[in-house]
Amino acid sequence: MNQLQKLLILSVLIFICFPASAKKLNILIVTGGHDFDRKSFFEMFDNFQEISYTELKHPEANLQLGTISLKTFDAVVFYDMPKTISEAEKESYHKLLKAGKGLVFLHHSLASYQQWDEFKTIIGGKYHEEQNSPASSTYQHDVNFRVKITDPKHPVTKGVTDFEIFDEVYGNTEVLPEVMPLLLTDHPQSTKIIGWMHKKENSRIVYIQPGHDKNGWFNPNYQKLVKQAIAFAAAK
Template structure:
């Protein structure tokens, strides 16, 4: 009897095993350093992902596959999206599914205005009736220094971050977002990471992440890790 009681009390002292976070990882429409990108996600402890490439990813979302995951992570740059697929995205936000958008995902769905409201901004590509001075810009291979604008579980432990990456300029960013990282790079938009609320979903956007030179950075991996964990708790 004493042994049973001892085992009972010891069970409260042993920390419970953390549950694995299940991520639906979506790519497509833009080239990237594939091997290093997946190595990065393989090495994020406690995070299990399943990869879907466009256009199959959107078909899977429309079929209800996203319900099996805790967080959706988008590293795609996709334009074609059917009415059924749009409704699936909106239904996910109504149900509070958290989204994390990375880098070139900001350029997706140029002809779907609601996507701008979901992600919290828009990279504007050339299109009819769009003046040249409204077009967004990009610059490869530059050092980007940023400081934390707001401390949250995503930016916890950081003060400054530095990546050799790509910047986007002249980007529309909603006044409703909570800025997380701010840069003064002359060719970049001011805020390069933010949190947005859309319907019942928490949405994060992180602009750095162009290629393997950023994937291997310890601070970038920590930023992704904390972002995914924060969203999973939402």
Template structure:
């Protein structure tokens, strides 16, 4: 397939199943994904060449003033029009830094987590390109009990599970970039779920301006 999306997969600190995570992205025949450490990406001279950035980092604390990650975030980040995807624990990064509040659309990211929960996900907006035509589905995943995203987000998926925040997926705009936040995605149990794969695929394409 020609004209593939070029996607950076950005990771830091949190351990994960590297092999199956990469297999997840290899299954998308219209995406070329490039896994890399967050500090390496922040210093890459070609970082603006990606169509979308998928953050799968869990970074603490806020980087110091002279850190390349902070210089990039407070400078170029969001001003290039590149898509931004915050996947699973990336939403929790920089827990007390207002900058990441603005990116993620959350104001309070203190949390508790619960592994292997059966989450019934309900489509909250069936007109959005990411969820259009998608049925409600169930996924086994790690859940986060935390405050809901702010009111200036568009919520796409919800759950009523007592050990989870209600919003599972939402979109927003940060500077000149579309942002897709998806609370799901802990491990291969989730990654193999067809509906999860559809949501993530569409979310990446939507942030990159390829899905309307």
């Protein structure tokens, strides 16, 4: 047996013995429109053994979402906050929803596209940026708050019990009545529902409000929620 044959047999054995590695989820991570600590954020995803990712950055990201082959990815994670969107870019979202791609939105993505009303129905809520209005949402950095799990059996939250996190809270945000709440908090400066899932067309959508910086990203409970949200959304 020559070296090449040995290598081939070894590769086949590895494939048979570790089928999980073959089932790695491929995700797209959309960023841009809001500053963040890139190094720590991607460190979180680098440590997710079961996930590999490709980053798409605004301003190109939205058109790329519409042209990239649907077969090449399982779900999209949004950690972006762009202000505007063109009609052509909206079509990318319609294509993802029609195809049933799982969409996971994190943190400040709740404030994206303030003027695009349909976006609220995709993500399931809205951080209202309008100033000096009773509808204005608020934020508070660096607070300790308790995250309560509504359903310990749900695929997004299974294995996670109520936990403390040091992160940013949003107050007076809008949460659409049709979403299924997954995460709650009783912090006085926060909206009560801080995580949910819902379906839009053929897609599973999950939103998780915490995740401002590494205090959240490096919280093991947060990481478990993000991983499970991706797996749940990708599973359709």
